[in-house]
Amino acid sequence: MLAKVDYQKAKSKTINFFDRVGIVLTSEEKQSIEVADFGLNELEVQGLELITYINNEHYCAKELVLFPNQTCPEHKHPHVGEIKGKTETFRCRWGKVWLYVEGKPSEAMQATVPVGSEDYYTVFHEVELNAGEQYTIPPNTLHWFQADGRGAIISEFSTTSRDESDIFTDPRIKRTPEVAE
Amino acid sequence: MLAKVDYQKAKSKTINFFDRVGIVLTSEEKQSIEVADFGLNELEVQGLELITYINNEHYCAKELVLFPNQTCPEHKHPHVGEIKGKTETFRCRWGKVWLYVEGKPSEAMQATVPVGSEDYYTVFHEVELNAGEQYTIPPNTLHWFQADGRGAIISEFSTTSRDESDIFTDPRIKRTPEVAE
Numbered sequence: 001m002l003a004k005v006d007y008q009k010a011k012s013k014t015i016n017f018f019d020r021v022g023i024v025l026t027s028e029e030k031q032s033i034e035v036a037d038f039g040l041n042e043l044e045v046q047g048l049e050l051i052t053y054i055n056n057e058h059y060c061a062k063e064l065v066l067f068p069n070q071t072c073p074e075h076k077h078p079h080v081g082e083i084k085g086k087t088e089t090f091r092c093r094w095g096k097v098w099l100y101v102e103g104k105p106s107e108a109m110q111a112t113v114p115v116g117s118e119d120y121y122t123v124f125h126e127v128e129l130n131a132g133e134q135y136t137i138p139p140n141t142l143h144w145f146q147a148d149g150r151g152a153i154i155s156e157f158s159t160t161s162r163d164e165s166d167i168f169t170d171p172r173i174k175r176t177p178e179v180a181e
Numbered sequence: 182m183l184a185k186v187d188y189q190k191a192k193s194k195t196i197n198f199f200d201r202v203g204i205v206l207t208s209e210e211k212q213s214i215e216v217a218d219f220g221l222n223e224l225e226v227q228g229l230e231l232i233t234y235i236n237n238e239h240y241c242a243k244e245l246v247l248f249p250n251q252t253c254p255e256h257k258h259p260h261v262g263e264i265k266g267k268t269e270t271f272r273c274r275w276g277k278v279w280l281y282v283e284g285k286p287s288e289a290m291q292a293t294v295p296v297g298s299e300d301y302y303t304v305f306h307e308v309e310l311n312a313g314e315q316y317t318i319p320p321n322t323l324h325w326f327q328a329d330g331r332g333a334i335i336s337e338f339s340t341t342s343r344d345e346s347d348i349f350t351d352p353r354i355k356r357t358p359e360v361a362e
């Protein structure tokens with residue numbers, strides 16, 4: 001569980017990232033920045049910061065921040081009944097991201113799998129995304145991603161987000177953020 | 182019809198807008214910037230510049246540029262058979278945009294209807310969008326928008342774009358861009 005003080009600290013850090021590249025948020029949006037530590041208690045290593053611009057029954061747009069060397073853990077967006085799993089386009093806006101998806105493992109991998117969580121990273125086909133580059137992940141496909149030492153900002157365009165149905169490889173993960181009072 | 186030299190000029194101007202705010206495009210994307218003069222031959226007055234990041238069967242993401250005082254003419258995205266009309270979220274990234282939609286006409290309108298085209302502007306409910314502000318336009322709803330004297334950059338998140346089915350109020354308009362060789 002994320003302590004409130006750590007949540008506030010991560011929020012300011014996220015706002016600084018956006019400020020630095022000229023991404024403007026309203027004050028309501030700044031208040032609603034989501035800090036996900038996935039219940040793993042090591043936000044700087046495995047975590048994700050994000051703001052959702054819109055999430056309606058058809059499409060979703062978010063801005064994601066990865067702190068330096070931070071990893072968003074491996075997961076997929078499954079089909080749920082009649083509802084197709086989420087398709088996600090990641091567009092790197094600033095920094096460098098290594099994205100790993102299903103497929104032939106890359107020979108020289110640039111990211112570092114978070115220490116102690118090696119069992120929960122299983123796909124190693126690397127896609128490097130620098131500012132202006134993007135990649136679309138089909139539904140129901142495992143993926144994870146990590147920023148380099150400077151961190152990164154990623155625009156996510158997708159079908160509707162239904163975070164509660166995401167499947168993480170690591171069974172310890174809780175997707176819904178919990179912040180201690 | 183847009184002369185090739187004017188197209189190239191508008192393209193460079195668009196790239197300058199993106200550069201100024203740190204929006205990075207690949208060189209392929211720079212090449213595929215769309216300049217729409219809507220067949221009206223007055224690009225600086227009525228026109229739109231844009232790059233499409235992704236347009237798949239579910240969602241679409243674009244970056245739009247309006248030059249100073251430039252207007253995107255009134256139109257709507259109708260339902261076509263079983264296919265629902267496009268829903269559009271406009272998020273102002275830089276500058277100031279006045280968006281006009283169906284509804285109670287605003288008393289003090291800030292935009293100027295393009296001279297000579299007054300007959301083709303019929304909705305006057307004003308929504309002012311500054312950087313960080315956004316508005317979602319339902320399908321099949323008339324709308325038009327204009328930048329102030331500095332121009333503007335707008336991120337558009339939407340359902341699938343099917344430009345060929347757009348309905349413009351001005352019958353002189355051709356949506357498909359034509360560039361003379």
Ligand SMILES: [Zn+2]
Nearest residue numbers: 075077088143
């Ligand atoms: Zn995902």
Ligand SMILES: [Zn+2]
Nearest residue numbers: 256258269324
């Ligand atoms: Zn429209």
